[in-house]
Amino acid sequence: MLTLFWTDALFLLLLAMLGALIWQTRSHEHLRRPWRKVARSRSAMISAVILIAYLLIAVLDSIHFLPRDGEGGAQFKTEPASVLDWCLMPLRTRVEKTYSAPLATQGYARETLREADGGTRWDYPRLKHGGAHLKDPERAWLGDVLRTGFKGAAGGFGLGAMFGLGAVALIARMRGLPFSLVGGEVLSGQSEIPWRAMLGTVIALCVVGGVLGELALKYHVFGTDKVGEDVLYQALKSIRTGILIGTLTTFVTLPLSLLLGILAGYFRGWVDDVIQYVYTTLNSIPGVLLIAAVILLTQVYMAKHEEEFASLALRADLRLLFLCLILGITSWTGLCRLLRAETLKLREMEYVQAAQALGVRQGTILLRHILPNVFHIVLISVALDFSSLVLAEAVLSYVNIGVDPTTDSWGNMINSARLEMAREPPVWWSLTAAFAFMFALVLAANLFADAVRDAFDPRRAD
Amino acid sequence: MTAYLIRRALYALPLLLGVNVLTFVLFFVVNSPDDMARMHLGQKHVTQEAIAKWKHERGYDLPQLWNGEAEGVGKLTETIFYQKSVGLFLFRFGRSDSGRDIGADIAQRAWPSLAFAVPALIFGLLVHIILAVGLVFFRLTYLEFWGVAACVALLSISSLFYIIGGQYLLGKLLLLVPISGYDGGWNAVKFLILPVLISVVAGIGPGVRWYRTLFLEEVERDYVRTARAKGLSETRVLFTHVLRNALIPILTGVVVILPALFIGSLITESFFAIPGLGSYTIDAIGQQDFAIVRAMVFLGSALYILGLVLTDISYTLADPRVRLN
Numbered sequence: 001m002l003t004l005f006w007t008d009a010l011f012l013l014l015l016a017m018l019g020a021l022i023w024q025t026r027s028h029e030h031l032r033r034p035w036r037k038v039a040r041s042r043s044a045m046i047s048a049v050i051l052i053a054y055l056l057i058a059v060l061d062s063i064h065f066l067p068r069d070g071e072g073g074a075q076f077k078t079e080p081a082s083v084l085d086w087c088l089m090p091l092r093t094r095v096e097k098t099y100s101a102p103l104a105t106q107g108y109a110r111e112t113l114r115e116a117d118g119g120t121r122w123d124y125p126r127l128k129h130g131g132a133h134l135k136d137p138e139r140a141w142l143g144d145v146l147r148t149g150f151k152g153a154a155g156g157f158g159l160g161a162m163f164g165l166g167a168v169a170l171i172a173r174m175r176g177l178p179f180s181l182v183g184g185e186v187l188s189g190q191s192e193i194p195w196r197a198m199l200g201t202v203i204a205l206c207v208v209g210g211v212l213g214e215l216a217l218k219y220h221v222f223g224t225d226k227v228g229e230d231v232l233y234q235a236l237k238s239i240r241t242g243i244l245i246g247t248l249t250t251f252v253t254l255p256l257s258l259l260l261g262i263l264a265g266y267f268r269g270w271v272d273d274v275i276q277y278v279y280t281t282l283n284s285i286p287g288v289l290l291i292a293a294v295i296l297l298t299q300v301y302m303a304k305h306e307e308e309f310a311s312l313a314l315r316a317d318l319r320l321l322f323l324c325l326i327l328g329i330t331s332w333t334g335l336c337r338l339l340r341a342e343t344l345k346l347r348e349m350e351y352v353q354a355a356q357a358l359g360v361r362q363g364t365i366l367l368r369h370i371l372p373n374v375f376h377i378v379l380i381s382v383a384l385d386f387s388s389l390v391l392a393e394a395v396l397s398y399v400n401i402g403v404d405p406t407t408d409s410w411g412n413m414i415n416s417a418r419l420e421m422a423r424e425p426p427v428w429w430s431l432t433a434a435f436a437f438m439f440a441l442v443l444a445a446n447l448f449a450d451a452v453r454d455a456f457d458p459r460r461a462d
Numbered sequence: 463m464t465a466y467l468i469r470r471a472l473y474a475l476p477l478l479l480g481v482n483v484l485t486f487v488l489f490f491v492v493n494s495p496d497d498m499a500r501m502h503l504g505q506k507h508v509t510q511e512a513i514a515k516w517k518h519e520r521g522y523d524l525p526q527l528w529n530g531e532a533e534g535v536g537k538l539t540e541t542i543f544y545q546k547s548v549g550l551f552l553f554r555f556g557r558s559d560s561g562r563d564i565g566a567d568i569a570q571r572a573w574p575s576l577a578f579a580v581p582a583l584i585f586g587l588l589v590h591i592i593l594a595v596g597l598v599f600f601r602l603t604y605l606e607f608w609g610v611a612a613c614v615a616l617l618s619i620s621s622l623f624y625i626i627g628g629q630y631l632l633g634k635l636l637l638l639v640p641i642s643g644y645d646g647g648w649n650a651v652k653f654l655i656l657p658v659l660i661s662v663v664a665g666i667g668p669g670v671r672w673y674r675t676l677f678l679e680e681v682e683r684d685y686v687r688t689a690r691a692k693g694l695s696e697t698r699v700l701f702t703h704v705l706r707n708a709l710i711p712i713l714t715g716v717v718v719i720l721p722a723l724f725i726g727s728l729i730t731e732s733f734f735a736i737p738g739l740g741s742y743t744i745d746a747i748g749q750q751d752f753a754i755v756r757a758m759v760f761l762g763s764a765l766y767i768l769g770l771v772l773t774d775i776s777y778t779l780a781d782p783r784v785r786l787n
Contacts, residue, residue, distance in 0.1 A: 277476065277477070277480065278480075280477055281477050281480035281481055281484070281763075283766070284477055284481060284762075284766040285481055285484070285485075285759055285762065285763050286758075286762035286763070286766070288728055289743065289755065289758055289759045290759070292743075292747045293485070293488050293489070293755055294488070296747065296750055296752070296755070297488060297489075299501075299750075300497045300498070300501055301497075303500070303501065304500070387618065391620050394622055395620070395621065395729055398622060398729065399728070399729070399732075399744055399747060400748060401747060410620075411622075414620070414622050414623070417626065418626060418733075421626060421629075421634075422634075426630070431623075435620075435623055438620060439618055439619060442618040442619075442620075443614065443615060446614055446617065446618050447614065450614070
């Protein structure tokens with residue numbers, strides 16, 4: 001039974017809007033031109049492939065349903081699971097007792113073990129699931145890890161290569177050229193769009209995914225956390241949180257900054273004064289404190305209306321939504337100021353004055369003449385803000401004003417890693433996993449945003 | 463200049479009033495003091511008397527905006543808004559929900575905050591500007607390409623990793639500096655080295671990239687070409703001509719950093735256990751002490767507005783062409 005959370009619904013709506021925007025862009029040559037410049041940039045296209053991979057995982061994790069309870073029963077469980085949960089069932093269910101290192105077959109700390117002959121021994125216990133298939137882990141471990149990893153890599157490579165061949169065939173068909181010609185062009189890296197780099201990235205992602213996937217079936221690739229949960233699973237689940245915070249915030253920032261920025265710039269006078277006053281006031285409050293205040297208030301509200309938030313997941317989801325909301329409220333002012341300045345410039349342009357002289361209604365001028373011409377600023381700003389929002393989530397979670405502690409997020413992983421690093425020997429894997437996943441996403445987002453800015457900013461046009 | 467300053471100060475008043483009303487609405491209207499009391503005293507097993515007592519001790523039992531029972535001016539002053547919000551304008555912060563004197567706490571905790579924030583800002587500026595000038599000096603070479611690439615990579619790393627990594631590497635593995643803590647007087651230096659160093663390193667990515675863009679914009683100007691045509695060396699052109707003229711956007715940049723520095727030190731201070739205002743606020747958030755959070759919101763906004771005025775003044779100092787009127 002499908003049950004969508006609020007954030008799920010909004011995220012899917014956002015993706016649908018993005019799809020509509022792409023469709024709109026496809027049919028207009030002047031809108032396509034800057035994107036073609038983005039498409040020619042190698043770093044941007046590699047980043048785009050990585051971003052799409054993250055986005056796919058986030059989408060899979062945003063379609064929730066109530067799983068059936070037990071075998072073929074008609075009863076549903078109370079806590080919803082996502083499609084990703086269902087795909088990662090083996091990772092989710094294989095829970096250890098406590099910490100274990102990546103790919104380990106034994107626990108992190110010694111404990112008293114009961115021998116078969118009744119005596120006790122002080123040693124590292126075997127893990128329940130990690131490498132449980134090995135009879136003699138000390139000798140067979142390395143070989144098994146390498147063999148499994150290689151199997152995964154080969155499978156991933158095969159899959160990626162097949163995808164690549166399919167893509168080349170598709171390009172050849174669309175351009176009406178023979179397969180061998182397009183294939184040669186792509187392989188030699190001479191195509192206009194850097195297909196070779198993109199397909200190479202797809203293959204690399206498939207190989208990494210294959211290795212992780214094969215190993216994850218037998219071991220805990222990134223180890224386990226304090227309560228024995230698989231860290232890889234947490235890191236994958238965190239993708240949704242990160243992406244949602246980076247994207248859902250636009251639901252607040254865009255309407256506010258577009259409406260107020262354009263109004264202030266176009267009408268000037270007292271409208272401008274009032275709007276400027278509002279954003280300077282909001283701007284002067286330190287963002288973290290405003291967020292803290294609102295999150296505290298949300299907690300008070302939830303504590304008061306406990307019966308409405310019966311499900312733990314529902315509470316966590318609402319807190320995530322509120323966080324996006326308040327992050328939006330603290331971050332719309334920058335874009336609003338840019339839009340105001342641009343509109344001030346545009347309203348003096350001849351075509352706007354001509355429209356005014358012809359008696360076009362104010363609303364129509366704003367919608368048809370001003371809005372399309374400030375849109376590149378919106379696009380650049382959204383792209384640039386995405387990565388900083390993902391980073392902000394981690395910092396806020398550290399101060400306990402981020403997402404709910406039960407939500408999987410990189411911030412929560414790092415937060416717990418603080419104490420883990422102080423242990424002896426240090427538990428470094430949670431931190432490393434969060435670092436790797438976050439770094440890849442933020443770096444890709446930054447590179448892509450840079451390319452978008454270069455393509456859309458008229459001052460940077462060659 | 464004086465007239466300008468007075469006008470700016472007057473302009474700051476409605477801003478602060480706005481901040482004040484906003485925090486008042488957030489803390490007293492959206493959530494009643496009853497909710498706050500329940501939050502502190504527990505949700506379930508709490509009597510109405512206990513709530514009333516909690517509110518009375520903290521002065522939250524007054525009417526919000528208008529006290530009909532009081533006499534004369536008391537109708538306005540015997541209210542939560544006057545007692546809790548207007549007092550902030552005179553920097554009378556009152557008592558925290560746990561009964562501490564917030565004003566005294568702030569006065570005492572401002573020093574460790576400054577001891578960290580000021581060196582962090584100065585060293586950060588120095589290092590980032592020097593690196594950025596270096597990148598501009600080697601422009602159109604591989605050094606620049608990889609330098610910029612490194613900046614993008616560095617800015618894609620969360621500040622938390624810098625802190626945890628730095629603490630682990632320098633504090634725990636190499637044992638060069640204490641991991642966290644603080645001490646009065648000159649002993650504080652030993653504790654401040656690591657946080658300052660980490661904040662400078664963490665800022666390299668965004669800082670160097672930003673200054674580099676500023677310098678690149680200046681480098682293409684006509685006066686720079688003239689300076690080169692006169693036969694001045696590239697070093698001389700960069701350090702005397704370009705740097706001097708890029709100072710104006712840098713000043714704006716510093717003011718952009720100032721409030722962010724407050725936020726940054728929020729995290730850093732509590733990580734390194736520096737008993738400054740940042741960790742004070744974090745503790746208050748953790749203990750859900752609304753009075754302290756309210757005071758810090760007001761103080762933060764006041765400092766930000768002060769920063770805006772100071773930038774304007776610094777413009778006239780850095781650029782004789784700018785006149786304030």
